[in-house]
Amino acid sequence: NENLVSFQLSGFKQALGKEVDLRVLEGDMAWRYQEGVDNHDADPMSIQLSKGREFKVWFEHDTDDPRERIDFFKQQDPGVQVTYRGAEEAAERFLRHVEEEGPVDVVVGLFEGSIVV
Numbered sequence: 385n386e387n388l389v390s391f392q393l394s395g396f397k398q399a400l401g402k403e404v405d406l407r408v409l410e411g412d413m414a415w416r417y418q419e420g421v422d423n424h425d426a427d428p429m430s431i432q433l434s435k436g437r438e439f440k441v442w443f444e445h446d447t448d449d450p451r452e453r454i455d456f457f458k459q460q461d462p463g464v465q466v467t468y469r470g471a472e473e474a475a476e477r478f479l480r481h482v483e484e485e486g487p488v489d490v491v492v493g494l495f496e497g498s499i500v501v
Contacts, residue, residue, distance in 0.1 A: 385434045411442035443470035
């Protein structure tokens with residue numbers, strides 16, 4: 385969510401100065417909390433900072449882990465195979481954005497956006 389990320393990066397932008405042109409590129413897919421998969425739903429502060437906008441993700445993923453446990457733990461387990469769906473397309477979209485809107489001096493990736501970067 386652009387509003388939430390802008391808040392999260394406000395200290396970074398302040399440290400770099402007023403001349404910095406900070407742009408946020410969101411994923412295309414809406415994130416929805418899934419009990420038993422996600423660690424928690426969006427917290428009240430994040431919801432307030434999002435100003436009513438949806439939370440976004442860049443791509444989807446699956447694992448080969450059949451155990452009932454939070455997805456985060458599956459992804460961190462070196463014995464679990466994670467398969468990403470749409471990550472290549474997300475990376476291509478990011479690169480197109482850089483080509484069309486560049487030059488770009490710095491890229492910051494948050495959450496699965498760091499995988500895209």
